[in-house]
Amino acid sequence: MVERADKPIDELTEAEAEVELARLAAAIAQANIAYHQNDAPDLNDAEWDALKRRNDAIEEAFPGLVRVDSPSLTVGAPPAEGFAKVRHAVPMLSLAKAYTDQDVVDFIQRGHRFFERDKELELVFTAEPKIDGLSASLRYENGVFVQGATRGDGTVGEDITANLRTIADIPAKLAGTGWPDSIEIRGEVYMTYAEFQALKARSAAAGGQDYVNPRNTAAGSLRQKDAAVTASRNLRFFAYAWGQSSAEPADTQYDAVQKFAEWGFKVSPLMVRAKSVEELVAQYRLIEAQRSSLGYDIDGVVYKVDRLDLQQRWGFVTGEPRWAIAHKFPAEQATTVVKRIDIQVGRTGTLAPVARLAPVTVGGVVVENVTLHNEDYIKGIDSTGRSIRGDEPIDVRIGDTVVIQRAGDVIPQIVRVVLEKRPANAAPYEFPHECPICKSPATREINPKTGKEDSRRRCTGELxxxxxxxxxxxxxxxxxxxxxxxxxxxxxxxxxxxxxxxxxxxxxxxxxxxxxxxxxxxxxxxxxxxxxxxxxxxxxxxxxxxxxxxxxxxxxxxxxxxxxxxxxxxxxxxxxxxxxxxxxxxxxxxxxxxxxxxxxxxxxxxxxxxxxxxxxxxxxxxxxxxxxxxxxxxxxxxxxxxxxxxxxKQVKPKPYVLSVSADSVVAGKTVVFTGSLEKMTRSEAKAMAERHGAKVAGSVSAQTDILVAGPGAGSKLKKAEDLGVQVISEDDWFALIAK
The missing domain is CATH 1.10.150.20 (5' to 3' exonuclease, C-terminal subdomain)
Known part of the structure; x- marks a missing residue:
């Protein structure tokens, strides 16, 4: 049977689509927290985008199943604990992404179609580097910096004013004249390659932690509870946008950013205006060619409609402006040698092989390690036994010359093995069958549904x-x-x-x-x-x-x-x-x-x-x-x-006692919840029903007594009506169990 995650959308049943949307919401939420809150991404951009596209496509096919926590309705991740919260007066949105020149053509054509009635209108766009750092919003009152915040989930961020004050590129008071009485300047906090390497050297000399890349390090530095630590990291800031403002800084995107420069901010010198796809792509190629010499990370070029009144007319789709798009760079590649393969043990006991490489610079970052995922990956096969490198499986061996790239410019991965450079004495890697740390057996479980071995080997040492x-x-x-x-x-x-x-x-x-x-x-x-x-x-x-x-x-x-x-x-x-x-x-x-x-x-x-x-x-x-x-x-x-x-010997867990009201009107009844619950989570609803003596089922049948239907209820609601099952709202449910 095809797994839901791989099943074509047009073949999904409504029940499968509901389960798949729940899986996607959880996976994307976890990835957002890893990237925006923990500064340790566990998915690259392409993997994240693939999950998001599948989620959006399923929602389009099953509009009644859209969840209240849908990734299409959220941006970023909730603000981290430990900082005061700041609500953005104007949401900080994400951008749609383009990966090919054709995607850019499609973007421009959408603009021309939208404004096609304006026969004399000439659409002009801006193009500027997409800085790979941490988004920040700076509020100025009467020209004085009063508060700064992270993007957070796009609606609520973290108050990091004290840390932002330590960044030299952020003026405490605006220079020049003509700035609005109140304005939020937005931009990107980042760390240069030179500062990153200096920090790594200082940390290594002191026996401290290693740092992975400038973006994560900048983000972690900005979230320090001790602002002196942030100050010691010499972070930088580029301004490129604005949020709430008592007056528009200019009539166009380009002129507004030039105003920022007059007010004392650093802005990108590579920002230009362009009138055609050809001009935009030409600037993309120019910036891409200069990428390695800039001294800081960029991961693409952002295109925006230049006139602000046209931006307002074109408007927004959920979580994204229609008038802007980020044209991402392909991952850079480099060639190096596998020096050894080490085994790391994760939280759940997974034995994760890591290739230790001869150091090589990729995208301005020195890469010395790359994950090999599991023993099948090392052998060159996927979970079904099919080759992942060429027509025939090609394994990875110690001594191999390999081509690597930073997927999404963050996570290094092996693209291919250069077989013609393989040493004659290079032997296939023997994956350990015991934990290298505690020496407990390391096993590959059998999936009871498929009868196949799990791709990961795990330590059974547990606690x-x-x-x-x-x-x-x-x-x-x-x-x-x-x-x-x-x-x-x-x-x-x-x-x-x-x-x-x-x-x-x-x-x-x-x-x-x-x-x-x-x-x-x-x-x-x-x-x-x-x-x-x-x-x-x-x-x-x-x-x-x-x-x-x-x-x-x-x-x-x-x-x-x-x-x-x-x-x-x-x-x-x-x-x-x-x-x-x-x-x-x-x-x-x-x-x-x-x-x-x-x-x-x-x-x-x-x-x-x-x-x-x-x-x-x-x-x-x-x-x-x-x-x-x-x-x-x-x-x-x-x-x-x-x-x-x-x-x-230290704790005494309480015996479980199911407290059920003797006169509960739902005791002994079978209840099904469907649609988007707005006042409780699914787990809370299930626990609540069980406390009142009801049994919670996942599907509607002749044995169902009550269907609690929230907004977006679909086939379950129709089936309940056909079977004559009692259908109530979420408010009705609370009233019922209160009797």
Whole structure:
């Protein structure tokens, strides 16, 4: 059977389309957070665009299934925690993208068709480099810089005023004359290649972290809680647009940007006006040719309609202006040699092979590592066994000469192997079958649906594998799991590296080791002080409100930890981080087994009968073979038993008790939710119904008692009406369960 993710859209059923839209919304949201909030993209531009295009096409084919969290209705990612929020008076939108000259032709033709009644109109466009940095908006009142923010999700960003004040290219007061009483100047914060290499060298000499590329480093520098650290990074800023303004700065895009230069901003010297496709593409080629000599990252050229009144007339499509487009550069390529292949172990135990390369510059960035994804990729085949390099599979070997490129100008990848340069003694790579960190077996699971091996090999060490430990600890304390306030990623990293936390049980003994905790915090305070001292005199003068918070809230942290010693059972199960067990499945397990002791007993007994697990594990709606296999792997590992035993000496999960009102009017009824729920998430709706004794189903049938239909309800609503099922709104549902 064709998987939904690969199935042609015109062959999708409505149920499959609904599931696929949910998958795409989750995948794109995760990618947006990785790029905009964590500054660590996990998809390249082409991969992100492919997901977005598929989402938009499915929504066009099934308009009744458009989700409230649809990627077509959102921009960027929610603002990160830790900064005050700023609501943009004018949304900061993304741009449509062009990858070929024909895409540019199509863009120009759309413009001419839109304005075709204006027979004498001559459309003029601007062309300027697309800087690869972090978007920022700067608000000026009476010429004075008063507030700065990131783009965030396009509607709400993060207040980073103090950090932006440390950037020399951002004037504290506008120069010249003629600026509006109030205006938001928008542009891109970036880091030059020279500054990036200098930072890498300083960090390496101090034994600090490595930095991946200028864009991520600039974004991370701009989000520092200590503005002195931002100041030490020597960030730069180009102005190219504006948001809310008490008066338009000019009549055209080009003249407005030239005004910015008069007011003291740096603007791109490569911005030009053009009247035709040929002129636009010629400027694109010129900028592309100069790309490597600019000294900073660009990833394309942006075209905009020049006249502001025409921009307003052409208008916007959801999340994007119609009058602008970004013409992206193809990925640059270079040739280098594979020096060795290392194995890294991820949070879920995945063994990820990484090729260590002879250093080579690609797009102004020195590339020394490239992911090899999995052992099939190394062999040159995909999950179906088909070749991914040429007609016949071509593997990657140590000593091979390879052509690499930075996909989306961010993630390095191998394009091809130069076979004619392969050394005579180069041997096929033997992928390890045990974890290089903890020596536990590393296995490839069998997909129960397809009967095929998973493409990734995973360590079965679970909680005792050091490589997985930090990420698992972060998950353990996260909001959906144990929800320990104050013990975020920064403190988890600090305490783990200091040897204070190795397993989850250690979290609950931190209070008994107060002196060691204070010593770790003190070391961090000294490191932060040293960074402040390294900032320039100007930077120190510009830093405002930098406070030492290392010791603040220590008692609050200890109290927060103690408050989680009796967690809800479903939260505790989810916090363990067992593969394939998310919040919903954890709740099912909690309801089924009621206590942690009973889940452990059944889990261990099932692991002991792994050849016939169904002879032990009960038949539970919502628990399939994949979850059962994950439980077998987890409870069949003695090392995990030891960790859980230590943890249960510190915490006592509450037995699961389903609280159902005896007189609930929906008790015993089967309920289906459809359409876009506006007052609750799907998981909240399901939990609410179950608390009132109802059973939640995914499809409408003759056994369905109630259909709760939100906006955009489609085939389920029609089927319910045909079957005579009671149909109510979301408000009706709340009124019903309140009776």
């Amino acid at each position: 005792v594998c050091a490589a997985q430990a930090v990420e698992r600890l972060r998950h353990f304390v996260s909001r959906g799991a144990m929800d320990i306030e104050g013990l975020g990623a920064e403190n988890i990293d600090l305490f783990f590296n200091a040897g204070l936390i190795k397993t989850a049980a250690d979290i609950f003994t931190l209070k008994d080791r107060r002196a060691e905790v204070q010593a770790a915090l003190g070391a961090r305070r000294e490191a932060q002080a040293k960074l402040r001292e390294e900032a320039s005199g100007k930077a120190r003068k510009n830093v405002r409100g930098v406070e030492d918070r290392n010791y603040e809230g220590l008692e609050k942290l200890f109290n927060a930890i103690d408050a989680r010693r009796e967690p809800e059972l479903d939260r505790f199960i989810f916090a363990l981080g067992i593969r394939h067990i998310g919040e919903t499945t954890a709740a099912v397990l909690a309801r089924t087994f009621s206590t942690m002791e009973e889940l452990i007993r059944v889990g261990k007994e099932t692991a002991a009968h792994a050849d016939d697990p169904h002879s032990v594990f009960p038949d539970v709606d919502g628990i399939g073979d994949t979850v059962i296999e994950a439980l077998i792997d987890f409870f069949g590992n003695q090392r995990n038993d030891d960790v859980i035993e230590a943890l249960l």
